[in-house]
Amino acid sequence: MFQVSMQVRDYECDLQGVVNNAVYQNYLEHARHAFLHEQGIDFAALATEGVHLMLIRAELDYKAPLKPNDRFEVTVRMVAEGRTKAVFEQQIVRDDGKLMVDARTIGVNTRNGRPARLPESLTAAFDEAKS
């Protein structure tokens, strides 16, 4: 399973002394992009061509809050849904094995604002994952 190692930075924490809820979406996005990057998909480059993988839904279950300096892994598991959608099941796990956030995001690939086939490199990854 693909995963990225990260560590909480103080500026990501809010008044409550823990990582702000919105920041977990940053972590999840970063791990998704790193995953896609590993599949040969460069988001910044695709954006200049009018191709975007747009998020259409995000679900996050917050199990326990990350604190300053906590180390954690963000995992990415991809599941195909038709030709244009990608479902990402992701977890944020503290280095002692505790599950902090359980998330599911759904993206649709678009070209110039319209749904478009997922890039081949990504479909290949899907097929590989399936078999």
Added chain:
Amino acid sequence: MFQVSMQVRDYECDLQGVVNNAVYQNYLEHARHAFLHEQGIDFAALATEGVHLMLIRAELDYKAPLKPNDRFEVTVRMVAEGRTKAVFEQQIVRDDGKLMVDARTIGVNTRNGRPARLPESLTAAFDEAKS
């Protein structure tokens, strides 16, 4: 229905030229806190007493992306769920009436890390909304 008027700031937009997905959670949180503030609940003050309304789940359906300078409203509708949970149904609506994000977040009130009764002012708001 409670609502807060906001406008997209350029720094909230990412490489794709639209508001970054995580930023909508900032907008939603800000509207929730403004709503709670109006009920006489001061989050910053409560945090110093060990009282936190912790998010346990967030669901966001991204309908269309906000762009630089777009003006929008963030609405908040609260529904009680037992004595310690608050469910917030929120929408982000562009000034031309277009629904951009449809969201639902669930919070649990805690004192020193343990579930605790919601503040009375909030319960009163619930009861008022019910009747």
Added chain:
Amino acid sequence: MFQVSMQVRDYECDLQGVVNNAVYQNYLEHARHAFLHEQGIDFAALATEGVHLMLIRAELDYKAPLKPNDRFEVTVRMVAEGRTKAVFEQQIVRDDGKLMVDARTIGVNTRNGRPARLPESLTAAFDEAKS
């Protein structure tokens, strides 16, 4: 003098209970862009044409920290420096008149990465300010 009214949002505050130091740069940028927008300069649009007003220096004197819910004004005063540079003198002033941040930023206009004349609408604003 150009100014934008804003209010602190809880998510902009950090562990120390006050607005995080980096966030003031967001406020300053937002006010600069609003100022430029008023001069008919649309940053998002210019970016797609390869034109960017790139910051080359920022100086911020932090006088006192903004706290949750504080209301404040961000002022913008522009001074020309040659044909390609714009100097912005900016202040962040709390609604009781207290100066919170005194800042100075210098930008260079670029086209495809090279210094380029400032947009005419901006030069006109300079000339107007001078006379």
Added chain:
Amino acid sequence: MFQVSMQVRDYECDLQGVVNNAVYQNYLEHARHAFLHEQGIDFAALATEGVHLMLIRAELDYKAPLKPNDRFEVTVRMVAEGRTKAVFEQQIVRDDGKLMVDARTIGVNTRNGRPARLPESLTAAFDEAKS
């Protein structure tokens, strides 16, 4: 010299396709806190005791912009200034050796809002650096 290795994350980039100017202050803060942490100073813990190292000035010279996925080092060099102030000279250097940002920040140690002696562990670090 103390340094922290980091990599640009896509969400840190703005409409202009490069790291947003405010984000460099996040990088600089993170490196300062990591440096102080190494000296045995825990910011999150100190904040709960009313002790804060408050920034009073930041100067950033932006030499060239970081782009998506760029790897870089953030260096920290500390210089004492009296008993309550700490001056941090910091650089952000891309992995090919190119200087991207040259910065200088000044902090004052405070206890309950008033200037206070720097923590001993930090003074010791100063003295060590001097000799």
